[in-house]
Amino acid sequence: MLLKTRGALTAASIAHELGITNEGARLQLLKFTEEGVVxxxxxxxxxxRPKQFFQLTELGNSKFPDTHAELTVKLINxxxxxxxxxxxxxxxxxxEQSGKERYLKELDQLFDLEGRIxxxxxxxxxxxxxxxxxxxDKGYLLIENHCPICAAAKTCQGFCSAELNIFKHVLGNEVQIDRVDHIVSGDRRCAYRIAEINN
Structure with missing residues (x-):
């Protein structure tokens, strides 16, 4: 979970976060490396000396849920x-339209940007x-550490475009949103830079 949400980390960083010894972290990481998930x-x-960093492999990322991936891809094709x-x-x-309506219902009574984000x-x-x-100081960074529809998004980029359109719609016209990381492009996460437009 740490590697999924934080990206590459050293054994010492992981040990510190989990409150375990460095040796305990290294043993776990060695086990995960042998299993092919790290x-x-x-x-x-x-x-x-150079520092050793650990990261999730494609197999490691596959341990997180991808909602009905195989069936979804098959249906899209x-x-x-x-x-x-x-x-x-x-x-x-x-x-996309359904998503806009569903999200707006929950954001309806929130008027400040941070509250909406x-x-x-x-x-x-x-x-x-x-x-x-x-x-x-640049605004906000919305990070999605996992994509439960990743297989569908890789098969059809339209899902990613629709997602960005939904965000722009529900956060308002006075906001600039740019995708700065994209799982489908090989990044470990999707991230969106959000800033108010100064008129």
């Missing part, structure tokens, strides 16, 4: 092959995206 790499950070891309896009558009984060976590957000 891999390691060395990275130089200035003076001294059948729809595309039998009804065409236009019909598939129509289904995505209807799903916090609620959106809560909704996305409930849906399996392991979402969190942070605030900095």
């Amino acid at each position: 891999s390691s790499f060395n990275e130089s950070q200035g003076v001294g 059948i729809m595309r092959d039998t009804l065409g891309d236009k019909a598939l896009q129509t289904v995505i558009d209807v799903s 916090a609620k959106l984060t809560e909704i996305r976590s409930r849906e399996g995206y392991m979402a969190e957000y942070s605030k900095d």
Whole structure:
């Protein structure tokens, strides 16, 4: 879970977070590496020996739920092959509209941007995206550490476009949203930079 939500970490960092010894963390990581769910790499950070970092492999990421992945991909391909891309896009558009309406019902009484982002984060976590957000001098960063529809998104990028459209719609016209990390592009997470537009 730590590697999923934080990305690559050293054994010492993991030991500190879990409140265990460095040796205990290394033994766990060695076991996970042998199972193929974790891999390691060395990275130089200035003076001294390079540090060893550990990260989830594709097999490790597959241990997190991907909602009915195989069936979803099969249905998408059948729809595309039998009804065409236009019909598939129509289904995505209807799903997008439904998402906008569903989210707006929950965000309806929230008028400040951070309150809306916090609620959106809560909704996305409930849906399996392991979402969190942070605030900095550039605005906000909404992070989704997991994508429960990753297989579908890889098969049809329209799902990712619809997701971004939903976020833009429910957070309002006075907000700029940019996707800065994308699981489908090989990043470990999806992340969105959110900032108020200064008129």
